[in-house]
Amino acid sequence: MFIAFCNLLFVLWTWRPTPTPDTVTKNVVVLGGSFAGIELVRRLVETLPTGYRVILVEKNSHLHYAFNFPRFAVMKGHESEAFIPYRGVERQAVVGILTRIQGVAVGLTQTQVILASGERIGYAYLAIATGSSQPLPARVTATEQEEACRELRGVQGIIGASERIAVVGGGAVGVEMASDIKDFCPDKDVTLIHSRERLLNGFGERLGAYALAALRDELDVRVLLGERPALPVHVIRGGMAGPAALTFSDGNVEEFDLVINCTGQRPNSSILSSLFPSAISKETSRILVRPTLQVVAADDTPNAAEKETNIFAFGDVAEHGGPRMARAGWMQAPVVLDNILAMIRGKKPSRKYTPDLFIEGAIKLTLGKTHSVVKKPYAQLTVSDSSKPNKKSDI
Known part of the structure; x- marks a missing residue:
């Protein structure tokens, strides 16, 4: 510094x-x-x-803080906080040394x-x-802040109007998306579908196992592992759409009001x-x-x-x-x-x-409104629950 x-x-x-x-x-x-x-x-x-x-x-007119997009695609009234003005770096620069072109x-x-x-x-x-x-809701297509906020509010409305929701993809975005939908809207029927045999397969077994237990046992999210249903074209292109039918490996076909693609x-x-x-x-x-x-x-x-x-x-x-x-x-x-x-x-x-x-591979994962877990390579998981002020432990 x-x-x-x-x-x-x-x-x-x-x-x-x-x-x-x-x-x-x-x-x-x-x-x-x-x-x-x-x-x-x-x-x-x-x-x-x-x-x-x-x-x-x-x-883009603002820096997109995409880490918060899954949360603000569900929680209303805070979407503008995901867009950060560039004026901070512009103010510290000598006049003439920096030009920003949108x-x-x-x-x-x-x-x-x-x-x-x-x-x-x-x-x-x-x-x-x-x-x-x-695609939405992991990213937005709008380049101006107000239009981008409108996109997130549109996702909020679609989720609010849907009862049976499938989230496809068990990476960080999919896990956070499924947990936020279920925690903010507990009456929704949420299914998380992942093609691998464990969640968050890029971050080690402990984090995936912990997230699976939190989703299934605490949030009552249905988790299907080892499943790769063919997604309708309109879901692949737009990131989310519905109603849609998904066919699983056992031949079972299920109808969902909304399918959210969080893969790749x-x-x-x-x-x-x-x-x-x-x-x-x-x-x-x-x-x-x-x-x-x-x-x-x-x-x-x-x-x-x-x-x-x-x-x-x-x-x-x-x-x-x-x-x-x-x-x-x-x-x-x-x-x-x-x-x-x-x-x-x-x-x-x-x-x-x-x-x-150790530094670059660390991740802080939210699992609903109050629950989060931090994973650093070669280290223990650090779990916190803001609904219980004194609860913070390594597991």
Whole structure:
């Protein structure tokens, strides 16, 4: 914190748009202003030398605090709290060092970012932090706060009008969605369906077992494991729809008033498809990166050699070997920062990203209104229940 403050003071005193009147300011462009991207922007405005500025390209007017979307898709009156203004990072920046453009990047050249509006932005360095996409209610499609709040209120209304609800997907979003619906609306008949044999299979057995017990025994949520019913097309496309019939492995067909799809994430990697198509993994659709988080760039020809590139990718969109969680993006931002600064100084990028699973792999999972559990790799579960003020224990 002290070092960051000193860096900021140094930039405040020394930064100028250009070293001389006849030189051009060079752009460090960051695509995506969610948790990973905004952390890099925050650090760049504290450290960039004279002659460089940051341009943040982000489609949304506010940072979407998507962790709270499952809760605010059920609980009424708080949905505006899930959208955080960007003015905090803008206020701390030296005038002229940061420009935020609300827009969508649709293409790249070796030197420019092309926006949907037709505008072209030159870049000396580019950092791609475009994350991943999911349908409602894990994400919203609106780019303005009021319209996004309207989407969440629409979900609240649909859930309120439905009696039999199926939540498909036993990851964090599905577990929180099912538990919140049942806790806020105890009269609803809620079924959580997961294709694996245990919930939260990416976080270890203890967390999955604990969540299963809380859902079944405390909240009375019906949980079906090892089931992969075919979802209707309108559910896949829209994320939620109803009424719908689901067919299970035993041939049983059940009707639901509402089916909510909480499965999978789609990396937003298509921005590289024209410039470096081979840099997009055919298996995962994520962007392939070196340990320095530089994009693995090569001409799309047989036996083409890798190039040293000024393009970086990190966060959920990148194939970096670490968890796809916000903490991992925060930990990767300094790696990108240091390597960009090294290249500005004429040096080779040398800082490498090594996943720290203890920090980056931690998760805090809510199980209804008052109950939560924290899981850190190689550590015990920490359980808290705010309905019982003194209850907090490791299990």
